[in-house]
Amino acid sequence: MAWLSAAGITSGPVRAEGDARAAAGSSLAATSWSRSDIGGLDPYVFDLALAAASCAVRSGDIENLSTLTVIDYSRPSTEKRLWVFDMKARALRYEELVAHGSGSGGNLATSFSNEPETHQSSLGLFKTENSYVGKNGYSLRLHGLDKGFNDRAYERAIVMHGAPYVNEDVARTQGRLGRSWGCPALRAGIAREVIDSVKGSGLVFAYYPDQRWLKSSEYLGDCGASS
Numbered sequence: 001m002a003w004l005s006a007a008g009i010t011s012g013p014v015r016a017e018g019d020a021r022a023a024a025g026s027s028l029a030a031t032s033w034s035r036s037d038i039g040g041l042d043p044y045v046f047d048l049a050l051a052a053a054s055c056a057v058r059s060g061d062i063e064n065l066s067t068l069t070v071i072d073y074s075r076p077s078t079e080k081r082l083w084v085f086d087m088k089a090r091a092l093r094y095e096e097l098v099a100h101g102s103g104s105g106g107n108l109a110t111s112f113s114n115e116p117e118t119h120q121s122s123l124g125l126f127k128t129e130n131s132y133v134g135k136n137g138y139s140l141r142l143h144g145l146d147k148g149f150n151d152r153a154y155e156r157a158i159v160m161h162g163a164p165y166v167n168e169d170v171a172r173t174q175g176r177l178g179r180s181w182g183c184p185a186l187r188a189g190i191a192r193e194v195i196d197s198v199k200g201s202g203l204v205f206a207y208y209p210d211q212r213w214l215k216s217s218e219y220l221g222d223c224g225a226s227s
Helices: 013-026 043-058 168-175 190-199 211-216
Strands: 067-073 082-086 092-098 124-136 137-144 159-163 185-189 202-207
Touching: 043 067, 043 124, 043 202, 067 190, 082 185, 082 190, 124 159, 124 190, 137 190, 159 190, 185 190
Parallel strands: 067 202, 159 185
Antiparallel strands: 067 082, 082 092, 124 137, 124 202, 137 159
16 A cells, blocks of 8 residues: 655655666666676676667566676676676676587587577566476576576576586586586586576576677667667
């Protein structure tokens, strides 16, 4: 229930919700973040992620954005390359290892696909949906928003989940993380916590300097229009 003062100003839960939305919106401006706010993430990649997220909000593809997860697949799998940002608190919450698909490459991912049976990771903007328990344990469904680049994520069962082959020991002994079938797999010990923090009202931005995607994505460049 909301309360209305004599001056007609809304207070209580509705006003608080509006304040949260405003905070999330202001966090989509690159100028709201300093370099120290974003950990080890490349500022260029972060700016692209903010632009894509802003486009998704303006297009009505997501409401009440709570988190923005950025994956930089241009980095080797042995480095932390996944970041989770709380868009309402304007804060970095997680900086983690993440595996790519076995079809995308060894330590370095170089190939990406939207096609089934390729075991490759997909690029672009995803919306987080519900969690569930499946063959990979506690997992998070991802809805691919980038047409032609990740919009077959459901069909391919591309989800976020934990995996025993994602940890620093594996990276050190093998020279790379283990690999998934295209899913962004996390450390088993942190996966549930991360999934619970981003599910339902978050976006995931998976980056690689792929020129076809950068020039064609509806969420980059001229928002809402394919170039």
